[in-house]
Amino acid sequence: MNIDFKDKTVLITGSTNGIGLAVAKGFLEGGAEVVINGRTDESVRSAIGRLGAGSRLSGFAGDLGTAVDCDRLVARHPSFDVVINNIGIYGPQDFFETPDSEWDRFFQTNVMSGVRISRAYAPGMVERGWGRIVFVSSESALNIPADMIHYGFTKTSQLSISRGLAKRLAGTGVTVNSVLPGPTLTEGVSKMLQSEVERTGDSIETVAKTFIKAHRSSSIIQRAASVEEVANMILYVSSQQASATTGAALRVDGGVVETIA
Template sequence: MNIELKGRKAVVTGSTAGIGRAIAEGLARAGAAVVINGRGRERVAAALRDLRALFPKGEFTGVSADLATPEGAADLFAQAPDADILVNNVGTGRPKSFFEIGDREWTDLFELNVMSGVRAARHYVPNMTKRGWGRVVFISSESALAIPKDMIDYAMTKTAQLAIARGLAEAVGGTGVTVNSVLPGPTNSEIIRGWMKAAAQEQGITQQEAEQQFLRTMRPTTLLNRFATTEEVANLVVYVCSEQASATTGASLRVDGGVVRTIA
């Protein structure tokens, strides 16, 4: 399958590192012009340098904006007013007991993980429908379906993304715009590598041993028995953004290594 995205412009939120960065690379490899986003100017600039070195003929734009706020979203839209492809990737989370999560932490996480995608879709999708072509992807998580007891707030935001994506797909049905969710499982991203490195140092074991321990204790249903790579997640996202995926919409697509025990 030859995925060709020349002439398409993609906005990938939270794309200076991790899964977002791998998605940006994948879309650029397929020929799309890509807008890179992050909160810090230095990280955005570094990502742009790396991507331009990898793809000398690629077209990249960098936008420093905190998408957890309406003001940050407005900055993004001012600098990247239109897009054919929107990947709502920006988000975060951390293990914490439900009983220790304060009200402000709940609302702050919701603003970043959920409202960033709501605002972006509300801005970009109308022009997609007018043109009769567009791709919107929400990067959710297997935690949206298999709720971890130590990240209930994170799981809530990821389940919310599934509802938004499905509802939006219904709203734009028949327009040529598709809306889907992609649900990664444990992935060797920047955030999780940091967690595993800290766990390994604390316990005096190797990082690989810490990863295997995490899978045994926290994701024992894994069929992959390792963390996915960011590229493996990005491969599915790039396909969903392609012309070849025109009949896939309103779907929740798992790239979770079999963590969620379901046949659906």
């Protein structure tokens, strides 16, 4: 299958590392013009350097969990063919110790960023008769973690928005989907497991595999996914070939979620 993004403009939020960076690389390889995003100029410059600065790649530094920076983004880049709502924060915290401010921070970053950005760019896609909006959710949207209820809540919210917006844009040529990664070997996860790598002398892949077996025992692949494996699903659902897929929640969770649907 030859997935071609030539002449397509793409925004990937939260894309200076991890899954977002892998997605940016895939779009660039497919011929797209790509705008990546990070919170700081330094992180954006570093990511551009890793991807290879070229005429089809640019960056936007700003916290898209805020309305102000979303407005700045839209003013600078008024149109995109593909939007990947990837920005997100996570972290364990007990329900009874999570203050209102933390619930709001997670909601603004993980949920409202995608609401504002989709609201800004979907009308142009509708006018052109083609577009793709993807929310990068998580298996935690279905398998709510007891130690990150505030995070799971935001990921479930993304599924509701994605499904509802897909129905709102019915028949327009614009598709809206969610992709649900499971345990993935991102830079953040690698840092979390680094102490165990140093203690055992095992590779990061081996340590991650042991972690998955202990903490995500329902995993069918019995290992962490790579960022490229998750990116492949995002790239496909953003392509012309996925024109009949909309309103879907597409799992790349290694079989962690115990359901056949």
